[in-house]
Amino acid sequence: MRYGVAIDLGTSGYRAQKIDLNTQEIKRTVITLRNPLPGANVMDHMDFAIHYGQDLAHGLSVNAVKNLFQALDVQSGELDRLSVCGNPIQLSIFQGISIEDLAYAGERKKKKYHIEEQKRNARIVPSSEIPGLEEFNCEVVVPPAIKHEVGADALALIIKSGMLDSDQVSIATDYGTNAEMALKVKDIIYTGSAAAGPALEGQQIKNGTLASPFAISDFEFEDGALRNYVLNEEMKPDPGDLVDPKTGEILEAGQINAKGITGTGVIALLEKALGHDLVVLPKIKTPDELIHLQNKITFSERDLKEAGKAIGAIRAGHITLCATAGIELTDIDAAYMAGAAGTYMDAKKAQKIGLIPYSTGNIAQLGNTSLAVAREILLSEGRLWELQDIASQIIGTHIMFATAPEFRDAYVLELAYWEEGMPFKMFKKYLKKKSLPSLDDPIDNPVVDKRVERDIPVLGEEGLHVLERVGTYMTMVVDCPECKKCIKVCPNDAITIDEESRIMISTDLCEGAHCQKCIRACPPEKFNWANLEVFKPEQE
Template sequence: MNGTAIALDIGTSGIRGQLLDLGARKVIRTCITTRNPIPGCNVMDHMSFAIQYGQELAHQILVDAIKQIISKLTSEPLIRIAVCGNPIQLSLFEGIDIRDLAYAGDNKLKIEGVKRKDRTGHIADGKIIGMPGVQIIIPPAVRHEIGADALAMMLKSGFLDDDYCMVTDYGTNAEMALKVKDKIYTGSAAAGPAMEGQQIGNGMIAGPGALSDLVRTPQGWRSKVLDERLFAKDGPVLNIRSDIAHNEGLAPEGITGTGVVALVYACQQDERVIDSEISNGSVRITRKIKFSTEDYKEAGKALGAIRAGHLTLMITAGVNPQDIKKMYMAGASGTYVDPVKAKAVGLVPPDSEHVIQVGNTSLELAKDLAFNPDMLAELEELRKKLVTDHIMFASCDTFRDLYTYEFGYWNDGMPLNRYRRAMERYGVEGYLDRQTPTDVTRVCDTDIREVGESLDILDISPLMSSSWDCSGCEKCVRGCPEKALSYSEGTFKIRTGHCLGTSCQRCQENCPEHKFDYSAFKMNA
């Protein structure tokens, strides 16, 4: 078939879109955003915003951003759009009630009068996003809690072909799965935005100018900075111990998630971390870019959540961690991070001898569906065959216990020996200390396997506005930590993608007249 289509990966921290030539079966161009447009830092924030302020509003915000991406990619008519993402993002995109995803357990659903929604794979009409006549291809969720992104992670990585292995899509919402013979255990850790370079002082997503790694050399730590094609090039050389930076090579504009992991590793290796604090102030990268104690602790929350998630799956499955010899790493962070450093800071199980970095599997599945919509039937059959046991970390005592130790270690200076004793109690002693050689296979050089003729990066942030009778003191504006709120000529405006949403609300709390009403904001016409 001739014509064009769009493949979309709707991620928690950003959206990636590709324009496809259906006849030639190739990528024409790529466009990515620096953030998800819905207010909040993670998937739980997005869900909370939608439930508290209206799922229709969240749908409008997401669709507005996606239309901006599409208009950047093409002005020509489209045959179809194929999407992939977690159940919450895809439900908000399609305008489906998400309350059945918000509550754990059937009893709570019954009390609230909420029925589970059908999330099998299907083809919808483009009218759901204001583009009638365009086919919308929506892949199935394995179960209500296990989305199409997790299915993509398992299907496009090679994970399903092994007997004992793990796979993780490293990001704000870290999807993970453990395979023990024919049984699959899955979980999803709300790791927070540090894995995508957000909520870090000088953080940014994986894009041109992002510091993505550090490599030890005789002169110091050579930084690696992504160029316009997202390939890692040499940047400044850092001496972590003496805090001296030699500015040479490609200048970094910020730090992405994998760069955060590399900095955590380097600080630990060069003994700059004492009791969860970076000694002698921040690590200097350039005159404007630094890595602070606050950044280290924010990163620790993400690293700790992922390690606690991996351990929870293995403990629940009753499997010896030393049997897990293979690890698949997916997503942008899973592609650019150094697996050796990742293993040292807890992102990869210590006994994994073979690590395979597979790139953005969610976008790859969306692309497959755009080229071949008949693949939906194959995915449905695969979904039915998968025997899965999903662990809800939010209500899992094992995860809560392990994450308490992780938080204490990364943020409160808790001695590692206390965590070691907990490992013994769970029967996984030695987990924190074992070191094994790591054989690395990179399936692709960049997380997006093919970008086409161009790559555009957009800071898309739809606007909501509202107004009311107040003094206009602007304490709400000055108190916004992300500078997402503005005031002009009697109207307040919020850049939704920059707003922290329900996890913040400082604008409302700072109003001395108690007139600020977040719920009054609506999308700009």
């Protein structure tokens, strides 16, 4: 049997499919609930690779891919071809390409530090050129970036949306941790990515989880009570419990239990809570300042802040793209939603809280465009070179949100709105004062074209398999004083120490640069991340 594997190297988790190359049938799908690199977003991942070594980051990425092979039940002798897609940082780390040119904004700094821009064109290489994959003796297929900052995932979003074939002013957004977005005005594509954080994918939320079976993905109010909708094993929503959101009392038992809430569930909850005065920003108006969901899952004011920051970053990104293009948000005719969050999210609810421009009347939900493109180039080399031609022809203007004053001004206002309770009328007033594109009121009935029911439409005859843990580790032997402070301060229980004073860090649980509590808790000569190595099973 000849197999190929297509992988979306996502910032918040990997998606992989085993494909029979003879029949082109998808056989099995495997997803992880986290990225193997320490951290909560792409900036954390880049920080980790820059400060502690890209070899370390590469080793973790490759080990995660090998764990996916195992979960897909693909042996080294059966694998003919591997294709990957993702943002430039994830793809570069996986391939072992330097990311220094991605880490520094501006040509002056690059010149000062003698940093060369890396080529990120489409390519097919033997797996022997990817350290750690030598045993598989297969081809590795990598799609092109548009520019070095605008990766294959953004290209996938642009192509699968169909926006290149339309004269409409349109915006496409991948609603994930890195929130890639593209605005098309005439023949120009304006791109950017907002490090929105993982709240829209269910992380950084206390009871949050990625879209996976038994996760709450939607809500509706029924006579003042909250109906939970929970993803089943086919990744489709089933009615869950009807709950009093103020007390958690179950008023009617549903058909399915829940283990957590997805980012799409967070969006639906916010839209309903704001509309029914359960939330009056920045407060939750219940006796214990919690919104109670089914199975004792709760949503707190801290969760509200995390979600607000993510929503605000995406809307600030949309405002920045429009400001750069010299148009108003009201000029946007069509919006495209991609990624798991963009698939399971109720588009009308998302628009009401600002994730889609308020006046846009046509919305399409596309699914996981990155995995779709990985699958296409796995099955067709011609498609790979076609993508390279498209990437070369696109007139692209990439905006670095980190240095754009428009983004800074818009995001400061977003934080004031979500975290301080600034009235929406005042929000709009200050946008005008800053000469930024204005916000209109949400329209009532946009036309929604839900092109897929799941972010991964076809799972294969062997079904969906979820890796709750990625299974990647860093390790080092230390002269441990046995205080175990590092273990005690770790918020995610990512650290263990064995009898031989060998520290093991579960990298998918580690919050990386966002946290570093373990580093601060221990003397630097005892606990130094520079001494960490990628743990390999043969070390046991």
